[in-house]
Amino acid sequence: MLWEKEMRVPNTAVVDGKTYATVLGMVRDDRFIPLELVYKPKPGDNVVGIVTNVRHAGYSIELNLPYDGFISSKFTRVSFQQGDLIYGRVKFVDEVGNADITDAKRLPAGKIVDVPASKVPRIIGKKSSMLNVIRDGTGCSIFVGNNGYIWIGGKGNLPLALKTINFIVANAHKHGLTDKVAEYLNEHGGDVKVPPREEEKPPEEKSGLSEPAEETPEPAKEPETAEPSEPSEGEPVSEKEEKDAGSSEEEKQNPIMHSKSAGAAEESGEVKKKGIDIEEM
Amino acid sequence: MEKPELIKDGKRLDGRTPKDLRPVKIEAGVLKEAQGSALVEWGGNKVLAGVYGPRECIPKHGADPYKAKLKIRYTMAPFCSKGEHSRSGPNRRSIEISKVIREAFEPVVLSSQFPRSQIEVYIEVVQAEGGTRVASLTAAAVALADAGIPMSDMVSAIAVGKINGQLVVDLGKDEDNYGESDVPMAVTHRDKQIVLMQMDGLLTREELAQNIDEAIEASEKVYELQADALKKSYEKEERGKLKL
Structure with a gap:
């Protein structure tokens, strides 16, 4: 059980006025952070996909989902070929989970990495902080899709970028990760100016926990001050557009959860989690 | 054949008291290629479970x-026990077990989210020593949670039964073969629904009622191990390593 009261949070379910988790995750304040998650497309999500079929009315896109997404040729001027890598936005999802994609653009040849969808927020970081560190450190250009596909290309140090993403995925449940990644990049021959931006708030931690001092460059202001964080991690990568996606997502999710006669799968005890984090820091 | 003495001075063959479980070790995330996986070592049983999906x-x-269709395949390896398991793959027994395990998960997996x-779920019994279906079910539950499949509740399984006139928990191979009764059960954690119950042999109503209570109690221990x-x-460290 997560909370004694009724909460409308994605990936949870309410039974008898109590909120239960439906997937393995952690609790921080009023947020539930899933550690394992099966990706479900939502309108506004940015996705990376592969064109698998060229059809009369549009293109089928492989999105790491049970069924292919679709780009209607009505709404796109670009023409694609089978095997093209694309970066687009989910426009509409119907009741059986088919995703319509708009604003698609073709990505040049690059590498597609498949990461668990639950780790994507960590790879992006708050306001793309993590992503910028990786971009800085490796010189690669990176596009992250909420569906768990990541496109890496450009002239940078590609193997290092891959290794870094691997590192993030393996350590996604720990906090202070941006600094660690910067360190990791420097160790492995990347060059990162040690993060000039203000501290990232680790989204997965209970706020009361402070970070052990040895490792971080500037540990002083790291913990606490966890401002009631808007769910900005879910936010797309591409710099300019939609900041408004967040709220509509939320509403989209809730009716689904509510209709379930559901309850707790895991109460991954926060207390335990704390212990783990401290040890491994 | 004369019945062997399965309980002596309140101790069972392997020195357990009637309510003791065999040593259970559960590990999650053991397979790299599967979306979710678990290894359960339950006494002499070794069971691997891997989960894929939801997919086409x-x-x-x-x-x-x-809703999503749940497909469960339980198989025993040819080398899993002294008995005849000459070819792996589905046979009458494993088809039955696959079915009962599927039916145990159908009420808890929120399959309507993935139409x-x-x-x-693929379950491989690598080594068998009585009670493989409960070990398999336990492994499958952990693997499903590890894969991030939304579930309304966690399922834990345990066998109960009667040997030499004494009600016991978690029957081993010899107890199963020579005892009077074997009742494998699976119980959900939160609301204690019984999602699997089979019975082999004979029990009175009262004995069965008592057995069920014991099973619910013991399933709690199994749940703790699963959550752990x-x-x-x-x-x-190797958690979440990607294929690069």
Whole structure:
């Protein structure tokens, strides 16, 4: 059980006025952070996909989902070929989970990495902080899709970028990760100016926990001050557009959860989690 | 054949008291290629479970437009025990066990979130020593949670039964073969629904009622181990390594 009261949070379910988790995750304040998650497309999500079929009315896109997404040729001027890598936005999802994609653009040849969808927020970081560190450190250009596909290309140090993403995925449940990644990049021959931006708030931690001092460059202001964080991690990568996606997502999710006669799968005890984090820091 | 003495001075063959479980070790996230996986070592049993999905339902005409289809395959390896298991793959017994395990998960997996898809669970019994279906079910539950499949509740399984006139928990191979009764059960954690119950042999009503209570109690212990395994899987360094 997560909370004694009724909460409308994605990936949870309410039974008898109590909120239960439906997937393995952690609790921080009023947020539930899933550690394992099966990706479900939502309108506004940015996705990376592969064109698998060229059809009369549009293109089928492989999105790491049970069924292919679709780009209607009505709404796109670009023409694609089978095997093209694309970066687009989910426009509409119907009741059986088919995703319509708009604003698609073709990505040049690059590498597609498949990461668990639950780790994507960590790879992006708050306001793309993590992503910028990786971009800085490796010189690669990176596009992250909420569906768990990541496109890496450009002239940078590609193997290092891959290794870094691997590192993030393996350590996604720990906090202070941006600094660690910067360190990791420097160790492995990347060059990162040690993060000039203000501290990232680790989204997965209970706020009361402070970070052990040895490792971080500037540990002083790291913990606490966890401002009631808007769910900005879910936010797309591409710099300019939609900041408004967040709220509509939320509403989209809730009716689904509510209709379930559901309850707790895991109460991954926060207390335990704390212990783990401290040890491994 | 004369019945062997399975209980002596309140101790069972392996020195357990009637309410003791065999040593159970659960590990989550053991397979790299599967989306979710678990290894359960339960006494002499060794069971591996791997989960894939939700993904495209095959054959396509079998897809349910309202929910995901749960497909579970339980198989025993040819080398898993002294008995005859000459060829692995489905046989009468394993088809039955696959079915009862599927039916145990159908009420808890929130399959309506993934219409037209299928969720596959593959369970391999590498080594068997009585009670493989409960070990398999326990492994499958951990693997499903590890894969991030939304579930309304966690399922824990345990066998209870009667040997030499004494009600016991967690029957081993000899107790199963020479005892009076064997009742494998699976219980959900939160609301204690019984999602699997089979019975082999004979029990009176009262005995069965008592057995069920004991099973619910013991399933709690199994749940603790399952939850622990999932937490521990995050301590592992190789967690989440990608195929690069």
